[in-house]
Amino acid sequence: MGVIAMLVDPFKLRHWLNARKYTAAQVADLAGISRETIDALLAGGATTVPPEQVTAVAGALRIDPSQLGERLRGDLTVLHQTPEALHETRRPIQRDGIHFYNYYSMVAPTGRIAPVILDILCPAGRLPALNNGHLEPAITVNLGPGDIHGRWGEQLSAQTWQVLAASSGVDAWITGDSYIEPSYCPHAYSLATERPARIVSYTGQSNIAALADEVNGWSDTAFAAYLERLDRGLNPGDVFDLLIARRGYDRQGVSAAAGVSSQELAAAIADPLSGLATFRAVGRAVGIDYRLLLPPERRHDDVGKTCFSLDEARTSKRRFGPYEVASMASAPHLPDLTGLFLRVDADRAGGEADLVEPAECHYLVTTGEATLEWLDAAGEVRAARLPADASAWVGPFVRHRWSGHASLLKFGSGAHVGYLDLVELTNTYNPAATARRGRRDRASWGHDG
Ligand SMILES: [Fe+2]
Structure with missing residues (x-):
């Protein structure tokens, strides 16, 4: 053979x-x-x-050889991993001539990205060697106990060389500073003191991954023309022109088709938020989603990252049902990436404990012991007791709840029903009927005639 x-x-x-x-x-x-x-x-x-x-x-790599099929098994609701299993995933990284990090993987289904935990080993006083960044945007949080230094550029400045502090003991369940990093932002970490430190870093899903893959197959000239558009910044007027030209309209023609004046259209393009009625009229007339013409909201520093300090996290403390929660970093331009500090205390009364979310949740127990209960594929309640350093993955729309005495970190990304899916679903004619018809096994849906 x-x-x-x-x-x-x-x-x-x-x-x-x-x-x-x-x-x-x-x-x-x-x-x-x-x-x-x-x-x-x-x-x-x-x-x-x-x-x-x-x-x-x-x-x-824990992926399927085909790895186009990221499909979940139909009976998969929750995966959990013991602290021992986490520690067994340890792998050292040598960089710049030293033992730089240890990586550990939190639990996730085959083919799915999960948060990783890193031991930061580059000593204080040594500038950590940068990596090349990666396509996936990430959310990173210091687990402590020590502070770390983050580096995000060749030249050191207030924004490329920053301390990510760990909790000093007050509200220790809020473990440290966190930040969101955009695609291809180089980054590296070193210890800031003699104290050891770990971080959790979740390189979530990139919503431009399919596009990045797609343009690999384009000609250089086509790619150059595409870049020309992007270099101009994709402001609402440029997006508008792109969309109407594809439909055989210039601005004058589309005004006539939609019954709006050229002045109204020009005013809408100059100030999209005041021109919503005009954009909606045009969108309705020629088949454009007017929401694409709204300006984005972005919040980040000069290197594209969005930081959230311990103080800000402590200020954000609030009740959420029977849980006490505090925010991690978030960014309006990367709305699929979420992080939350979550404190479980069985003694506290509270509202609804059940969580049912549109996208997968990753949990890490940082202190104490918590019990995770969930509804399995058969609708039966299952439970697992998870000590510190145990992790769990909960699938989308899997009803689950926590009890016990524990501090947890919770992470999410846009896998499953992400915000782009919601843009589509909120447009979809008869979304429930469409989902029912599209589902592989109608019988298991359970409640349609
Ligand atoms: Fe990273």
Whole structure:
């Protein structure tokens, strides 16, 4: 039997190495293949690799070899992992000639990105060597006990060299400073003092991942024309012109078609929030979602990151049902990335404990012991007791609740029903009927005639 060629997309393999936080050498090691083979796969081109080696690489990265099929098993509601299992995922990273980080993986289904925990090992007083950044935006929080330094650029400034403080004991369940980082923002961390420190970093899902993949297949000239649009900044007027031209209109023509004056249209483009009625009339007439013409709200510093301090987190403390919660960093331009400090205390009375969310939740128990109860696929209540350093993954729309005495961190990204899905669903004609018809197994839906 000859060797069967199996094609591996080098961009996807690179993406998963980055997303999973493994070096090429570590994956080669885990998969039991040579370094030359993994390098050849990463280089792309006409590489012939036996399918079982590709399967081994996928296994090492905990993805399906096809990895277009990120589909969940129909019976999967919750996964949880013991502290011991977390510690077993430990892998050291050597960088800049030193043992720089240890990485640990929180639990997630096969093929799904989960938050990672890092031991920060680069000592205080040493400038940490930057990485190259990654496509996925991320939310990062200091777990302490020590403060760390974050670095986000070659040149050090107030915004590229900052302390991410850990809780000094007051409200210790709010573990530390947090921040949101945009795509491809280089970053590295070192200890700020003699005290050790860990962080949780969740490189969530990038909503431009499919687009980034797509443009790999475009010609250079097409890509240059695309960049020309993006370089102009995609303001509402540019987006408007792009959309109407595709429909065979210029601004004058579209005014006539929608029954608005050229002056009204010009005023709407100049000030979209005052021109909503005009945009809605045009959208209705020619088939454009006027919401695309609204200006975005962005909140970030000069390197694109959005920080949230311990003090801000403490100020945000509030009751949420029977839980006490406090915010982590958030950004209006990355609305799918969420983080929350959550305190569970069985002695506290409160409102509705049940949580049912549109997208997956990742939990890490930081102190104490908590019991997670959830409704499984059969509608039965299941429960698991989770001590510190245990983690759990809860699927979208899985009803669950916490009890006991514990501090938790909770993270979410746009996997499953993200905000782009909601934009589509809120537009969709008869969304429930559409969902029912589109579902693979109508019988298990349960309540349609
Ligand atoms: Fe990162």
